[in-house]
Amino acid sequence: MTIAKKIIDNWNQPFLRFIVVALILFILWFTTLEFWISSNTDINRFLIENLIDLSSFTLESLGFDLIPEPPANELIRTIGIDGTTGVWVGDPCNGLEIMAIFSIFMLAIPGPIKHKIWFIPSGLLAIHLLNSIRVSALAYIVSIDYSYLDFNHDYVFKVIVFSLIFLLWMLWVKKFNRKKA
Secondary structure: OOHHHHHHHOOOOHHHHHHHHHHHHHHHHHHHHHHHHOOOOHHHHHHHHHHHHHHHHHHHHOOOOEOOOOOOHHHOOEEOEOOOOOEEOOHHHOOHHHHHHHHHHHHHOOOOHHHHHHHHHHHHHHHHHHHHHHHHHHHHHHHHOHHHHHHHHHHHHHHHHHHHHHHHHHHHHHHHOOOOO
């Protein structure tokens, strides 16, 4: 019996369907990332500019003065509190890959499409907003002590972001992923 025949015969098993759909979507995602997104930086640039705008708004709302923007600010990827070096927001920090992983898992997990239509964009918005809070917090951390940046960037905020994604998945499984009666 071939692998394809086994998959077809067992297609109604949710776990197998999840694995196959997720694998296909991951292949599509990484192909798209490699051949289109990596060479077309408009998506990355849009996310980074929006993160910087949201983070700037957050920090200014909290009463902080920001590093002045130089004349060629369309090329700047830095945000910081005045008097500090700030933080640089790179492509891997824009949240695109995390949003893709969330979306792929949500599309692969069984459940009603009518809920996925609003749940996935809501989850993406939550991830993006949390990422802007992360950038703001990292800029604030740099203003306290630059030596705290790496630990918080590499560990603390990754745990927080992945915890949000896990909570969103759990919310989906508990509340919206109901089998049709």
